[in-house]
Amino acid sequence: MIGIVDYGMGNLFSVSKALERLDAEFFISDDPAELAKADGIILPGVGSFRDAMILLEYKELDVFLKKHVDNGGYLLGICLGMQLLFEESEENGPAKGLSLIPGKITRLSGMDSKNNAYKVPHMGWNKLTFNNQSPLLKGLEEDYVYFVHSYFAVTNETEVVAASAKYDVDVPAIVTKGNVFGMQFHPEKSSSMGISLLKNYLSLVKGRQ
Amino acid sequence: MLTKRIIPCLDVKEGRVVKGVQFVSLRDAGDPVELAAFYDQEGADELVFLDISASHEGRETMVDVVKAVAGSLAIPFTVGGGINSLEDMKQILRAGADKVSLNTSAVLRPELITEGANYFGSQCIVVAVDARWDESLGSWRVYTHGGRRTTDWEVIAWVKEAVNRGAGEILLTSMDNDGEKQGFNLALTRAVSESVSVPVIASGGAGSAAHFEEAFTTGKADAALAASIFHYKETSVKEVKSFLKQKGVVVR
Numbered sequence: 001m002i003g004i005v006d007y008g009m010g011n012l013f014s015v016s017k018a019l020e021r022l023d024a025e026f027f028i029s030d031d032p033a034e035l036a037k038a039d040g041i042i043l044p045g046v047g048s049f050r051d052a053m054i055l056l057e058y059k060e061l062d063v064f065l066k067k068h069v070d071n072g073g074y075l076l077g078i079c080l081g082m083q084l085l086f087e088e089s090e091e092n093g094p095a096k097g098l099s100l101i102p103g104k105i106t107r108l109s110g111m112d113s114k115n116n117a118y119k120v121p122h123m124g125w126n127k128l129t130f131n132n133q134s135p136l137l138k139g140l141e142e143d144y145v146y147f148v149h150s151y152f153a154v155t156n157e158t159e160v161v162a163a164s165a166k167y168d169v170d171v172p173a174i175v176t177k178g179n180v181f182g183m184q185f186h187p188e189k190s191s192s193m194g195i196s197l198l199k200n201y202l203s204l205v206k207g208r209q
Numbered sequence: 210m211l212t213k214r215i216i217p218c219l220d221v222k223e224g225r226v227v228k229g230v231q232f233v234s235l236r237d238a239g240d241p242v243e244l245a246a247f248y249d250q251e252g253a254d255e256l257v258f259l260d261i262s263a264s265h266e267g268r269e270t271m272v273d274v275v276k277a278v279a280g281s282l283a284i285p286f287t288v289g290g291g292i293n294s295l296e297d298m299k300q301i302l303r304a305g306a307d308k309v310s311l312n313t314s315a316v317l318r319p320e321l322i323t324e325g326a327n328y329f330g331s332q333c334i335v336v337a338v339d340a341r342w343d344e345s346l347g348s349w350r351v352y353t354h355g356g357r358r359t360t361d362w363e364v365i366a367w368v369k370e371a372v373n374r375g376a377g378e379i380l381l382t383s384m385d386n387d388g389e390k391q392g393f394n395l396a397l398t399r400a401v402s403e404s405v406s407v408p409v410i411a412s413g414g415a416g417s418a419a420h421f422e423e424a425f426t427t428g429k430a431d432a433a434l435a436a437s438i439f440h441y442k443e444t445s446v447k448e449v450k451s452f453l454k455q456k457g458v459v460v461r
Binding site: 011013014017018020021046047048110117119120121122123124125126127144146147148149150166167186188189190191192194195 | 211
């Protein structure tokens, strides 16, 4: 059973529709006690990091998510939901994250190393490059997925970056640490590749049941 | 590398796709859901739905259309037309659209862009600009109300203003080129693309696959939108993409 965290900042509709198409059993809740019944959690999110953390903390969902992961439960963060997995973000002044994956969230500068301007947000279809093994990538080939974001993850632990996308910087696209996963792009908007990635996550969760 | 996007645009009136889409293979050529699925299969990178309903009931219907499309489509889509308030944006985005496109309402009240961007984030807010060359201005002028009314805005000044206020993308239509099928307005597209930091969608004038290539290379567009040449099967998204690939333009 999948629990989708509803803390007021996600495009829950498209994520839940994607799960429906995959015949997954899921529910949506903002209540830690309810969500505790799920084998796997999906943390969606669109908007600002700081606002998201305030809302998660207000509902004590931050405590729940850490406990869920400690107990061996699976967690998948999507877009802002992935960024929240890291230690902190500089968006609107430094804000602490869930610290489940080492690294921090920083703004795409809009200027490359040769001082050429590039566009921010990073919006559109970009190809994944697989760097490290992850159960999410099982049976899949490098393909295009849909990104929309202005901030990105920077981490010294390169082994957590299972896949990245080449923009003017290398953008971590899929991160994996133990039972915690994150996707910077929108799998629910990434046509067949996105569906396959979600399917792999669902299989993992099912394996735990 | 980020790919160049190809975006078919569908006009919706009272919940039905209009402009006579010519697909014999479709059971119902006016059904937005069926057409959206068709273009997804064809390899479209995004879709734009333009609500051209004149009535309040038509607009209400659009919310149902958005819900139905969002329920079946696995690529992003934008909804424009008749979005005049934060409340309108909430309705459309909560129904499952990924972005809303503002045109006349943004020119009349530019604060609307900021309100939308603050509430949903810039990535949800597209500002659509209808531009026509103006000899007296020595540049392009912004038009509103479906191109029927002039404004005091020069295009470059307006797009900069829109981006400063939080627009995450510019959908730029050349009224001079629209419907002519002689190609996108490359000078306009390039001028806008070089003056803002956000992606620019070129629109108006697509007549062949080669026109898309020009829009991306000479015009420096990030995406290109077309309606009739796709609907009337003069070319297809697939054909355009395979042409672009041959020419070395990165597409999905």
